[in-house]
Every structure is written in structure tokens, then in C-alpha cells.
Amino acid sequence: MNTDRVDLSILSERPSSLAMPRGRVIGAYLQEMRSEIVRYVRNPGFVLPTMLFPTVFYLMFGVFMASKNSADASRYLLAAYGTFGVMAPGLFGFGVSLAMERETGLLTLKRALPMPPFAYLLGKMVMAMLISAGVLTLLVILATTLGHVSLTAAQVATLYATNVPGVLPFCALGLFIGTLVKGQAAPALINLVYLPMAFLSGLWFPVTALPKAVQMFAPLLPSYHLNALALDAVGIFKVAALPHVLFLATFTALVSWIAARRLRRIG
Amino acid sequence: MRTEQGVLARLTQASKSYGKVRALDGVDLQLRGGELLALLGPNGAGKTTAIGLLLGLLRADAGAVELFGQDPQAIDARRHIGVMLQDAALPPTLRVGELIRLVASYYPAPRSVAESAELAGVSDLLKRPYGKLSGGQQRRVQFALALCGRPKLLFLDEPTVGMDIDARRRLWEAIRHLVAEGNGVVLTTHYLEEAEALADRVCVMARGKVISEGSVDALRARIAMKRVRCTTRFTPEEVAQWPGVAEATRDGDRLCIATETAEAIVRRLLAADPDLAALEVRAAGLAEAFTELTRDDNVASLQEAA
Numbered sequence: 203m204n205t206d207r208v209d210l211s212i213l214s215e216r217p218s219s220l221a222m223p224r225g226r227v228i229g230a231y232l233q234e235m236r237s238e239i240v241r242y243v244r245n246p247g248f249v250l251p252t253m254l255f256p257t258v259f260y261l262m263f264g265v266f267m268a269s270k271n272s273a274d275a276s277r278y279l280l281a282a283y284g285t286f287g288v289m290a291p292g293l294f295g296f297g298v299s300l301a302m303e304r305e306t307g308l309l310t311l312k313r314a315l316p317m318p319p320f321a322y323l324l325g326k327m328v329m330a331m332l333i334s335a336g337v338l339t340l341l342v343i344l345a346t347t348l349g350h351v352s353l354t355a356a357q358v359a360t361l362y363a364t365n366v367p368g369v370l371p372f373c374a375l376g377l378f379i380g381t382l383v384k385g386q387a388a389p390a391l392i393n394l395v396y397l398p399m400a401f402l403s404g405l406w407f408p409v410t411a412l413p414k415a416v417q418m419f420a421p422l423l424p425s426y427h428l429n430a431l432a433l434d435a436v437g438i439f440k441v442a443a444l445p446h447v448l449f450l451a452t453f454t455a456l457v458s459w460i461a462a463r464r465l466r467r468i469g
Numbered sequence: 470m471r472t473e474q475g476v477l478a479r480l481t482q483a484s485k486s487y488g489k490v491r492a493l494d495g496v497d498l499q500l501r502g503g504e505l506l507a508l509l510g511p512n513g514a515g516k517t518t519a520i521g522l523l524l525g526l527l528r529a530d531a532g533a534v535e536l537f538g539q540d541p542q543a544i545d546a547r548r549h550i551g552v553m554l555q556d557a558a559l560p561p562t563l564r565v566g567e568l569i570r571l572v573a574s575y576y577p578a579p580r581s582v583a584e585s586a587e588l589a590g591v592s593d594l595l596k597r598p599y600g601k602l603s604g605g606q607q608r609r610v611q612f613a614l615a616l617c618g619r620p621k622l623l624f625l626d627e628p629t630v631g632m633d634i635d636a637r638r639r640l641w642e643a644i645r646h647l648v649a650e651g652n653g654v655v656l657t658t659h660y661l662e663e664a665e666a667l668a669d670r671v672c673v674m675a676r677g678k679v680i681s682e683g684s685v686d687a688l689r690a691r692i693a694m695k696r697v698r699c700t701t702r703f704t705p706e707e708v709a710q711w712p713g714v715a716e717a718t719r720d721g722d723r724l725c726i727a728t729e730t731a732e733a734i735v736r737r738l739l740a741a742d743p744d745l746a747a748l749e750v751r752a753a754g755l756a757e758a759f760t761e762l763t764r765d766d767n768v769a770s771l772q773e774a775a
Contacts, residue, residue: 222548222577233574237563244562244598306558314524314554316547316575316618 231321238325239332252294252333256287257340265349274438276349280341281361281432282405285425287337288365289400291330292372293379293392299326300380301388327373334369338362353436360435364428371424371450374457381464399425424453475501477549477622477653478523478541483532484677485518492518494677495532500622505644505654507664510674511763516657519674520624523655524552536622548576551620553611555627561600565591565610568599569617576618588646589613590639604631612640622653629663641666661755671755675763689758695731698723699748701738711737723747 242249264279303309312322342358345351353361376392383391400406402419403426409417420426427446434441480498484491493515500506500523508516521527522534525541539546559568566582573579586592589612594602599610608631615623625644629637644667648654658664664671664685671688673681681688694715701724705717713730728734731750738745 222545226574226577230574233571237560237567237571240567241560241562307554307556308558308560310526311552311554311557311559313526314547314550314552314624315572316544316550318575319544 227318230318231324234317234321234325235328238329242329248294248298249333252290253287253337253340255290256283256337257344259283259286260341261344261348265344268349276345277351277436278408278433278438280345280349280351281436281438282429284338284341284361284365284432285368285403285429286400286405287341288334288369288428289372289396289425291333291337292369292374293376293396294389295330295333296326296373296376297379297392298376298388300377301384304380305385323377327370330369330373331366335362335366338365351436357436361432364431364435368428368431368450371428371454371457374454374461375424378457378461378464381461399423402426403429405429424450475503475653477502478536479534480519480522480529481533481535483519483522483529483534485522485527485530491677493522493529496674496677496679498672498679500653500655502621502653503648503651504669505648505656505667507668507671508655508657508674509661509664509671509759513676514674514763515677516674517626518677520626520655520657524550524624548618549621551615551618551623553608553615553623553625553628555630557611559599559607559611559614562598564596564598565602565613566595568610569595569613572614573617576620579618580616582617585613585617588616588643590636590643605633605636608632609636609640612643616643616647620652623647623655625654625656627658628656629658629660637663661759665755673759673762681762685755688762689752689755693729694727694761695729696751697726697728697731697734697738697749698751699738699745700724701742701745703738703742 260279260283264276264283268275268279300309309322338361342353342361346353375395379392379395380388402412402416403409403423404412404420405425409420409426412420427449430441431443431446433439434443476499478500480496482495482497483493484495485493496515496519498519508519510516518527522529523536523541525536525543525547528542534541536543536546537549541547563571565586569582569585573582573585579585580588582595583592586595589609591606591609591613594606594610599607602610608628612625612628615625623644628644629640632640641663644654644656648667648669654667656664656667668685671681671683671685672679673688698720700722703724705719705724708714708717708724708726711734713733714726714728716727718725726734735748735750738748
């Protein structure tokens with residue numbers, strides 16, 4: 203037996219020194235997050251429409267048209283367009299990018315590499331939360347300046363605390379849609395979910411203004427519950443937060459679980 | 470796992486079906502350190518499925534899959550491998566250096582960005598966005614990503630597609646270097662020249678089975694066919710009538726004959742044509758051997774023999 207052979211046999215063992223130190227695992231999560239953020243910041247084609255779409259809507263309907271009618275309309279629509287704005291980064295950020303990355307093979311490569319299991323999703327989640335914080339910031343600035351809505355610091359803080367984690371149920375839903383279709387089919391399907399959902403949860407007209415048969419659907423939608431919390435945050439009316447939070451948390455957990463199962467099976 | 474020397478990964482009687490299609494049918498395969506295994510076969514032969522099982526992307530319906538003695542879906546096992554897949558579109562807006570840093574972060578003791586880039590020949594591209602690179606440059610970056618984690622086993626799927634000859638030679642150099650260091654490499658390629666230049670062992674697959682496994686020379690030796698080339702007054706049509714001639718074609722001013730009885734053909738040619746010149750007799754290359762092996766009737770007879 204020559205020395206080369208001995209060397210090679212050592213290769214098939216797993217020396218303990220090669221265990222992944224915890225610090226490096228955390229480092230991998232951070233790198234993944236950073237890459238996810240950097241790649242989208244350099245791709246304004248996704249970030250700008252997602253941020254400007256709800257902002258322009260609010261400017262038209264919530265500021266210019268609403269302030270003539272009543273002072274509270276701007277306040278009401280701040281919550282509604284906030285919810286509307288938070289849905290997009292979750293649905294599109296997860297749904298479209300997952301559908302694309304499934305088609306282009308990037309997801310396959312990442313699954314083959316020793317990427318920590320949740321780094322991929324966590325990176326996208328952080329990105330979605332940052333965009334929703336960005337949308338909210340634009341809306342709050344418009345509301346308090348042009349819209350003459352007076353908000354206390356506590357109200358603004360509550361709104362952020364509601365809407366930033368509030369993107370997560372939509373991330374889960376986007377993830378699920380991303381497992382259903384591949385590539386370019388995703389944006390169309392997501393719009394089919396996004397716009398009717400916004401309408402049915404009373405983001406454009408209060409739910410009570412909708413036909414009775416349609417009103418029944420509202421409590422089944424995460425956007426309805428998030429909007430209720432947002433309306434509470436800006437002081438339109440008081441709600442008991444717990445049932446809404448519970449619904450959103452359960453929805454997120456259940457839909458992510460279904461999506462993760464599908465993802466493991468279909469890849 | 471020390472059952473066999475240097476075995477880093479193995480398939481044991483692995484099978485995988487997609488619906489009614491049996492993509493992999495009882496395949497045994499061993500990957501060793503210090504060795505480059507070329508996995509060859511026509512499209513649909515089961516190469517991708519075999520690799521998918523070893524990478525943990527797919528689950529075997531039957532049989533065992535082992536990567537460093539573990540289930541390939543265990544992340545610990547995959548921390549010893551590097552991967553270059555045929556079609557994986559990396560984020561176009563990320564710079565080359567950022568991509569290497571990201572992938573290196575998945576491994577316990579990676580190479581530095583500079584070293585990885587140097588080995589793959591992309592040192593001058595570190596600041597460039599991935600999407601702005603040519604196809605060949607992108608392949609080199611993907612190679613840098615495959616080796617940045619100091620893997621003991623590399624999976625390279627068609628690594629030199631889109632590369633010019635110079636870049637291909639440089640990549641071959643780097644692969645040889647990694648094998649010499651004691652690492653294992655699995656190479657799937659359509660360029661038989663590449664397998665011939667690099668492989669210690671060649672495994673030919675067809676219809677979900679391994680139909681031949683051995684060194685490049687051993688594989689060539691399975692094919693008795695020889696190539697005879699010369700300049701002669703005979704036309705291909707005339708020679709094609711001779712007994713023992715499988716095929717006769719013209720290549721420029723030369724006549725090319727494929728035959729299993731080269732000696733008899735050469736004797737007859739020399740006797741009949743005193744002006745014959747530029748005579749050359751060659752064993753079949755890997756390309757001929759491969760074509761011969763994977764012809765449908767051969768696959769059937771080999772499978773019966775096995």
C-alpha cells in the first residue's frame with residue numbers, strides 16, 4: 203500500500219474539524235439576505251413599481267380626491283393603501299421570483315449546494331419586509347403632509363409594527379403560488395389573486411359598501427384582517443387585535459407548510 | 470465509512486421512475502477521491518437522474534444513495550461537494566466577487582475569493598455583474614463557485630459548453646490540479662474529447678443502465694473497429710464492396726475505411742495499388758467506441774449479456 207492510497211482513504215472520513223461553526227452558519231444567513239437585497243436594489247424594475255403603485259393610488263384617491271370630501275377619508279385610505287402596498291412585495295416578491303428561479307434552475311443549484319435550509323426564504327422575507335416598510339414610509343409622508351392627516355408617534359409606530367410583519371402572510375401565499383406555476387405565468391396569476399383580494403377585503407370601498415354575498419368572503423382573506431389592524435392603528439375604529447393576529451399567524455403557518463411540502467416534492 | 474478505500478459517494482442498485490418511464494434502473498456507481506469519472510450517454514440515458522440522486526435533489530424509488538456515508542439530503546454531507554449545473558441562471562445583477570462570497574459562505578472552511586477566482590481564471594472579472602459576462606465567462610464563474618468551498622467531490626455538468634479552446638484548456642488544467650490534490654470529480658459532457666483528456670474512468674449509460682465502465686483505454690479496447698486512411702486510386706464505392714469493410718468514405722484526397730480486420734484490408738490495398746501513400750491505421754477513438762456502444766441494438770445485446 204503506497205502513501206497515496208492512505209491519503210485517499212482519509213478523504214472519505216468526516217474529520218470533526220470540518221463541522222460548520224455556528225458563526226459561519228449565521229454568516230451564511232446574512233450573506234444570503236445581503237445578496238437578496240442587493241440584487242433587487244440593483245434591479246429597479248421590481249422595486250420601483252412595487253413601491254410606487256400604491257403610492258400613486260394613494261396620492262390620487264387618498265389625497266387629491268379624498269381631502270375634498272372628508273378629513274377622515276385620507277386617514278381611512280392610508281390604512282387601506284398601506285395594506286394594499288404590503289400585499290405586493292409579499293405576493294410578487296415571493297411568487298414571481300420563486301416561479302422564475304424554479305424555471306431558470308437557480309433553485310435547483312441552491313438545493314444542491316449546502317445552503318442552510320431556511321436561508322433562501324429568510325432572505326426573501328427580509329427583502330419583502332424592507333420594501334413594505336419603504337411603501338409605508340412614502341404613504342405616511344404623503345398622508346401627513348399633502349393629506350393633512352395628523353398622526354401621533356404611537357400611531358405611526360403601531361402602523362409599522364402591523365404592516366412590516368404583515369407582509370408575511372402574503373409571502374406565504376406568494377410562495378404557494380410560486381409552486382403552482384413556473385416562469386412568466388406567475389405575474390398574471392398573482393394579479394388574478396392580488397386585485398380581487400384587495401377589492402373583496404374592502405381596501406377600495408369599505409366592506410359594508412359591498413353586496414351582502416360578497417361581504418361573507420372578506421373574513422376569509424388575510425388582507426381583510428391586516429386592514430382591520432391597520433385601521434385600528436390609525437385610529438379609525440377600535441378592534442380586538444388578538445383574533446386578527448391569530449388568523450394571520452395561522453394562515454401564514456398553514457400556507458407556508460403546504461407550500462414547503464409542495465416545494466420538496468416538485469423542486 | 471471506511472468499507473472501501475476512497476469511496477466518497479455511491480449508488481447501490483438505485484432506481485428512479487417518472488410515471489411509467491424508468492429513468493434509472495438498478496444502477497451501481499462509485500465515486501472515489503483522486504479520480505475523475507466521466508459519465509457519458511445519449512440524452513435520456515439517466516445521467517441527470519443519477520447526478521440528481523447523488524446531490525439529494527431527487528429521492529430514489531429503490532436502492533441506496535450515499536454521499537460521504539450519509540443521505541445526500543443531509544446538509545453535512547453536501548458541505549463536502551461543489552456543484553456546477555448545466556443550466557442555472559445566477560442573479561444577473563450580482564457581481565462575480567459577491568457570488569463567490571455568497572456561495573463560499575455555505576462552507577465550513579472555504580477558499581478565499583481571490584484564490585477561487587484565480588483557480589477558475591476569473592480574477593479580472595470580480596467587479597463585473599454576472600449578467601454582463603459572455604457565456605464562456607459565466608461558465609468559468611460557475612466553476613469558481615463549484616470549487617470555492619474546498620469540496621472533496623465536484624459535480625461538473627457540461628462545464629466547458631460555450632468556452633473557447635483556450636478557456637477550455639485552462640479549465641482542464643484546473644480540473645487536473647483538483648484531481649491530483651486527491652479530490653473526486655464527476656464530469657458529464659458531450660465532448661468526448663474532454664472525457665478522453667481528463668477521465669480516469671468512463672461510465673457509459675443508456676436507457677437508465679450502466680452499459681460499460683472502465684478506463685478510457687478499456688472502453689476503446691471493447692471496440693475492435695480500426696480506421697485505415699490512405700491516398701489511393703480506389704474509390705470508396707469500390708472498397709466498400711470488399712469483405713470486412715464496415716464503411717468507406719472520402720476525406721479530402723484520402724480514403725477512410727472503418728474495419729475490424731485492418732491487417733487484411735491493408736495487405737489487399739498494398740498489393741493492389743503500388744502508388745498507395747500516406748497510410749495510417751488507428752484504433753477507434755472514444756467517439757467511435759461511444760457511438761458503437763450506445764447504438765440501440767448494442768445496448769439490447771449488452772443488457773442481455775449483463
